[in-house]
Amino acid sequence: MSAGEGFWAFSIRIYGKADVPSACLALQNESGLDVNVLLYCCWLGTHGAQLDSAALARALELTGPWAEHVVQPLRHARTWMKHDSNARGQLPPDVYAELRESIKTIELEAERLEQLTLEAITTHSILRAVSKDEAARCTSANLLLYVSEAGITLDAETRVHLATILSAVTATEHAQFAEYPGAHGNESPMSNDG
Numbered sequence: 001m002s003a004g005e006g007f008w009a010f011s012i013r014i015y016g017k018a019d020v021p022s023a024c025l026a027l028q029n030e031s032g033l034d035v036n037v038l039l040y041c042c043w044l045g046t047h048g049a050q051l052d053s054a055a056l057a058r059a060l061e062l063t064g065p066w067a068e069h070v071v072q073p074l075r076h077a078r079t080w081m082k083h084d085s086n087a088r089g090q091l092p093p094d095v096y097a098e099l100r101e102s103i104k105t106i107e108l109e110a111e112r113l114e115q116l117t118l119e120a121i122t123t124h125s126i127l128r129a130v131s132k133d134e135a136a137r138c139t140s141a142n143l144l145l146y147v148s149e150a151g152i153t154l155d156a157e158t159r160v161h162l163a164t165i166l167s168a169v170t171a172t173e174h175a176q177f178a179e180y181p182g183a184h185g186n187e188s189p190m191s192n193d194g
Helices: 007-016 020-031 035-046 053-083 085-089 093-120 132-149 154-172
Strands: none
Touching: 007 020, 007 035, 007 053, 020 035, 020 085, 020 093, 020 154, 035 053, 035 093, 035 132, 053 154, 085 132, 132 154
C-alpha cells in the first residue's frame, strides 16, 4: 500500500465505501469511540505503523477536547434538528434545511481539523509502502489497541464492525476479526511519535 496518501484523503476514500459509515457510527454511538481516531488507526496501519499505548494516549489527549467541545456539540445539534419536529415547525422548511446543512458543513470541517492534528503528530518517516498482509496486521493491531484502551468488550457485534472497517481498508475479506494476524496483540507495536 502506498505511503503517500494523506490522512484526510484516506478517510474520505475509506468512509465512502459500503458499510464503513454504519460500522464507524455504531462504534461511535454504542461504544464511545472517535471515528477520526478509528480512521487514524487504519491510516497508520496501512502504512505499516503500529501504535503503542503512549502514542494512542497522546493522540486521544490532543483530539479529545476538540472532539468533546467542538465536533460532538455540532453533531448533537445537527442530529437534534433532524429528529425534533418542534424545531422544524419554528422556521420555514428551506431556512431550516439550509441551517442544518450549514452545521453539517462546519462539523465536517471540524473533523478535518481534528484529523490534521493527528496527522501533524505523526512522524512521517515511519509511514511506508507495505503489503496487504502487513497492512491488515498493523491495522488490526491498532484497532484492537484502541478498543482495548477504551475498555470496550470485544463482543461479536464489535468484531463485525471492526472486520467491516478492516476489510474496506485492506481491500480483502475477513470473516472474523479475532482470527487476523495481530489480533491477539503479540506483535511489538511501533509508536507513531518520534
